[in-house]
Structures are given as C-alpha cells and as structure tokens.
Amino acid sequence: MSEQGGLLHEDPFTFTAQGHPWLNHEWLWQGIAWRLYEAAAFDEPAGASALTIATALVYALAFTLGYRALRRRGTGPWVSLALVSLCAWGAQPRFLARPEMATVLAIALLLGRLSKRSPYDPGVSGNDPIVLPALIAVAVNLHPGALILPGLVILHSAARLAGEVIAERRLPDRAALGRESVLGGLCVAATFLNPAGPGLWLVPFELSRIVKTGAYHNPEWLAPTPATAPVFFAAMAAAVLLLARAVPGRRLTADALPLLALGALSLTGYRHIALFLAAVPFGVAVPAATDPLLRESGLIRRTACAGVLALVLTLSVGRRTLSGEVGLGVDEGTTPVAAVRFLEETGIPGRLYNDVRFGGYLDWRFPKDRRVFIDGRNELFVSELSDVSAVLSGRVSYDAWLTLCDRWRFDAAVVRYHDEKKSVLYPARAGEAPRTGLRAWSAFLFLPERWALVYWDDTALVFLRRGGPNDALAKARGYETVSPEDIDHQLERAASDSLFRAALERDLSRRLSENPPSRRAAEFAEALRSLPPAPRS
Numbered sequence: 001m002s003e004q005g006g007l008l009h010e011d012p013f014t015f016t017a018q019g020h021p022w023l024n025h026e027w028l029w030q031g032i033a034w035r036l037y038e039a040a041a042f043d044e045p046a047g048a049s050a051l052t053i054a055t056a057l058v059y060a061l062a063f064t065l066g067y068r069a070l071r072r073r074g075t076g077p078w079v080s081l082a083l084v085s086l087c088a089w090g091a092q093p094r095f096l097a098r099p100e101m102a103t104v105l106a107i108a109l110l111l112g113r114l115s116k117r118s119p120y121d122p123g124v125s126g127n128d129p130i131v132l133p134a135l136i137a138v139a140v141n142l143h144p145g146a147l148i149l150p151g152l153v154i155l156h157s158a159a160r161l162a163g164e165v166i167a168e169r170r171l172p173d174r175a176a177l178g179r180e181s182v183l184g185g186l187c188v189a190a191t192f193l194n195p196a197g198p199g200l201w202l203v204p205f206e207l208s209r210i211v212k213t214g215a216y217h218n219p220e221w222l223a224p225t226p227a228t229a230p231v232f233f234a235a236m237a238a239a240v241l242l243l244a245r246a247v248p249g250r251r252l253t254a255d256a257l258p259l260l261a262l263g264a265l266s267l268t269g270y271r272h273i274a275l276f277l278a279a280v281p282f283g284v285a286v287p288a289a290t291d292p293l294l295r296e297s298g299l300i301r302r303t304a305c306a307g308v309l310a311l312v313l314t315l316s317v318g319r320r321t322l323s324g325e326v327g328l329g330v331d332e333g334t335t336p337v338a339a340v341r342f343l344e345e346t347g348i349p350g351r352l353y354n355d356v357r358f359g360g361y362l363d364w365r366f367p368k369d370r371r372v373f374i375d376g377r378n379e380l381f382v383s384e385l386s387d388v389s390a391v392l393s394g395r396v397s398y399d400a401w402l403t404l405c406d407r408w409r410f411d412a413a414v415v416r417y418h419d420e421k422k423s424v425l426y427p428a429r430a431g432e433a434p435r436t437g438l439r440a441w442s443a444f445l446f447l448p449e450r451w452a453l454v455y456w457d458d459t460a461l462v463f464l465r466r467g468g469p470n471d472a473l474a475k476a477r478g479y480e481t482v483s484p485e486d487i488d489h490q491l492e493r494a495a496s497d498s499l500f501r502a503a504l505e506r507d508l509s510r511r512l513s514e515n516p517p518s519r520r521a522a523e524f525a526e527a528l529r530s531l532p533p534a535p536r537s
Contacts (some may be wrong), residue, residue: 350411
C-alpha cells in the first residue's frame with residue numbers, strides 16, 4: 001500500500017490466489033504498523049519490538065480505562081486494581097500484535113462513553129451522536145471485529161429505556177425513543193464507512209461458513225473450555241454473581257446488558273475472550289461499588305486484594321521472565337526466521353509448500369517475485385485448506401497428497417513441528433496383514449524417496465523435492481536418515497538396526513556442528529547415545 005499509494009483490492013502474495021479479489025479489512029492498522037517499522041529504521045527486530053510495545057500500550061490503556069470506570073463509580077482502589085488485573089491476566093492469551101487489539105481498545109472506549117449515559121452518572125453528553133459513530137467508523141477500518149460495536153450501543157439503549165419503563169411504570173418517552181433509535185442507526189451507518197462499504201458485514205458470515213466446513217482446524221475458532229480459559233470462566237461466574245446480587249436492590253444498570261452479550265459471544269469462540277474481559281470492569285462497576293462484600297473496610301480485604309495482585313504478577317510476568325519468554329525482536333521459537341534465512345542464502349527456486357502458520361511471515365520476507373502457498377487469510381484458501389485437511393485427517397489416501405503436490409508443482413517445503421502424531425497404515429508384507437502405527441506428520445508427507453531434508457532447527461524443517469530444479473542441492477545438502485520430528489520411531493528403529501543407527505549418528509553430528517544451535521538435535525543425540533548397543537544388521 002505504501003509503495004502503490006493506495007489500498008489493495010486483489011491478492012499479491014500467493015500463487016494459489018494470485019489476482020483474486022481480496023478486501024484488505026485491516027488496512028488502517030497495517031498502515032500504522034508500517035509507520036512504526038519505518039520509525040525503527042526498517043530493521044525487522046526493532047520493528048517487531050516497536051509493534052509489540054505499541055500493542056502492550058494499547059491493551060494497557062483498555063484495562064486502565066476499566067480501572068477508571070470502577071473508581072469513578074466508587075469502587076475502592078485495591079478492589080479495582082485486583083479486579084482489572086485478574087481480567088487482564090485472563091486476556092493474556094490474546095495479547096497479540098494483531099489488529100484485534102484495536103477492537104479491544106474500541107470496546108473499552110465505547111463502554112466508557114456509554115457508562116456516562118447511565119442514571120448513576122448524570123453527565124450525559126449531547127455529542128454522543130457524533131462521538132460514538134466516529135469511534136466506530138475508525139474502528140471498523142482497523143479491524144472488522146468492531147462490527148459488534150453498534151450492537152453494544154443498541155443493547156445499552158434498550159436496557160436504559162427498559163430500566164426507565166420499569167422504574168416509572170410507563171411507556172418510554174417518545175422523544176427518548178427517537179433519540180436512541182437515531183443513535184443506533186448512526187452507529188450502524190458508521191460501519192459502512194470503509195473501502196468495502198456494507199459488504200464488510202459479509203466477512204464474519206464468510207468466516208463462520210469456513211469454520212463450519214471443517215476445512216481448517218484453528219484452535220481460536222473453538223469454544224473456550226474451563227481447561228483452556230479458566231480465568232475467563234471464573235470472571236464470567238463472578239460477574240454474573242455480582243449482577244445477580246444487584247438485582248434486588250435495583251443496582252443493576254444498562255452497562256450489564258452489553259457485558260452479558262459479549263460473554264455469550266465469547267462462549268462461541270476462544271478468540272473473543274479478551275473482548276469480554278476488557279468489558280467486565282464497565283459492566284460490573286456499579287454493582288461492585290455498592291456490594292457489601294467488596295467494600296475496602298478492613299485489613300483482611302486489602303490484604304486479599306494485594307495477594308491477588310502478587311499472584312497475577314508472579315504467574316504472568318514472573319513466570320514468563322524466568323522461562324525466557326520475555327524479550328524483544330521476532331520470536332524465533334514460533335517464526336521461521338532462520339529457515340527463511342537459509343532459503344535466502346541458498347537461493348532455492350521453485351514453488352514452496354508452507355504451513356499456514358508460517359504464511360504471513362513468508363509473505364513479509366519473500367520478494368515480490370516469490371509467492372507462497374497459503375497464509376492466514378482463510379477466506380481466500382477454502383479449497384486448499386480443505387485439500388490439506390483431508391490428507392492430514394486421513395479422509396483421503398496418500399495419493400491425494402501426491403495429486404496436490406503435482407497440481408501446484410511444489411519444489412520445496414517449509415513446515416513446522418506438530419505435537420500430535422499421524423495415524424498411518426503400513427503396506428502389507430508377504431504373508432502378513434497390513435499394520436497401523438503413529439508417525440510424525442513430516443515423515444508421512446515427505447517420504448525420503450521423494451523429498452530430501454536439507455535444513456532443520458527447533459522451529460521449522462525445509463525439504464526439497466527430488467528430481468526437480470533443486471535436485472543437485474537436495475543431493476549435496478540432504479540429510480542421510482534423520483527425521484527430527486519422528487524421534488520416537490527413529491530411536492525405536494536405531495535400537496535394533498546398527499547401520500541405521502550409525503547413519504543417524506552421522507546426521508546428528510553434522511547438525512550439531514551447524515548454526516543456529518539446536519536444542520532438539522542435542523536432546524536427540526543424547527537419547528541416541530543412551531540406547532544400548534544395537535545388534536549388527
């Protein structure tokens with residue numbers, strides 16, 4: 001966009017969707033991120049650090065606004081800090097340098113503004129028909145998740161009108177009903193102020209359709225469970241309890257309904273939990289300030305709040321710091337930085353098969369004349385994701401994988417490690433029935449007679465297709481035997497095959513002499529040395 005001086009309207013990154021119409025939903029967020037990278041002197045580690053710090057500040061601001069909302073309603077500082085810290089801790093898995101951070105902040109800004117329209121805060125602003133639609137118009141150009149904002153406004157208005165009807169036992173004032181209707185309409189209309197216009201509303205339905213097809217297993221699309229999001233469920237239970245306790249004393253405000261709606265949305269997908277947790281302080285502000293259980297009237301309660309803060313800091317910041325998870329630059333534990341450097345240094349030509357998780361980084365690093373297979377824009381790759389999913393799930397035979405490779409003419413591959421194993425069926429030998437087993441995914445997809453492993457580290461593996469344009473490099477740089485994702489099977493075979501074991505030792509010795517250092521190679525070599533001597537083959 002910076003080079004062309006305009007928005008993108010078709011895919012420029014992949015050979016599978018090259019030239020296909022594509023709506024760049026997050027263009028404004030990307031433009032801001034690019035400016036951060038420019039400010040970092042076009043240096044990748046510095047640019048990544050700048051983006052990470054900016055993301056952290058945005059999330060911090062969202063939860064700081066929640067703290068302010070609690071304090072404005074009269075909740076004590078210790079209780080407010082403990083409650084906000086717990087919510088921020090629960091939202092930690094979504095603290096990502098991604099456009100969704102803009103929606104988290106937009107929700108906090110919106111709910112903070114709506115809370116001022118509550119009867120508990122008579123300072124209702126006449127600027128709401130301008131301020132709220134303007135906020136929504138900006139937010140939908142940062143991230144399409146902001147499409148939920150008009151719904152929150154409408155729910156808040158409905159709750160306010162219903163509260164007045166219940167309290168005064170009469171129909172809502174026509175003028176008030178008209179004002180709220182106009183406000184809701186303006187907020188919906190504000191979502192049309194983006195390059196796609198009203199078409200942006202089709203995006204969540206398209207993604208929902210992709211999820212239902214089962215084309216691609218993405219954990220963040222799955223519903224959260226107490227095991228995957230324990231703090232989220234604890235926060236939801238505590239919020240519902242607080243709201244329920246507020247009903248008898250008529251301490252329930254219109255802020256509760258948007259919170260409950262976000263809670264229901266979060267139950268449908270793990271990716272939404274940060275939206276709910278950022279909204280909790282706003283939704284429970286009045287009940288928290290007036291609930292007798294949360295009054296800071298004694299040393300015990302203040303000590304309990306301090307204990308909560310200490311627990312959050314210890315289990316989040318402290319644990320991550322000690323485990324080495326805190327740092328700057330690009331996270332090479334999840335990103336194929338060194339593997340891409342190898343591809344650049346060797347100048348490997350041809351089309352590349354890549355894991356979907358690596359696609360975005362490959363888009364970023366590859367020059368214009370080299371496109372990738374797929375990336376995280378799932379709406380563009382429904383067919384490709386379905387084909388790959390069918391192979392990996394076992395719904396089709398291995399021949400379907402060969403057909404896919406021939407169709408797209410893959411000459412190389414860069415893939416990640418998978419924790420789970422692949423169920424395989426070994427061909428029957430003479431006089432024996434076929435047998436099943438569990439193997440690593442790379443061992444299943446990239447058979448040694450068809451592919452050569454030429455590079456591996458602790459994050460990624462690079463394979464070259466034999467007989468293709470990289471055949472000479474495959475023969476020169478290919479490892480003899482080692483399959484670093486298939487360690488269990490290789491150790492089992494090495495225990496009974498001395499020739500295979502010797503070849504494995506040569507491969508591991510070679511890898512340990514190369515850069516970057518590999519923890520996986522060192523542990524593999526140590527496990528191999530600990531095996532008893534194998535019988536002579």
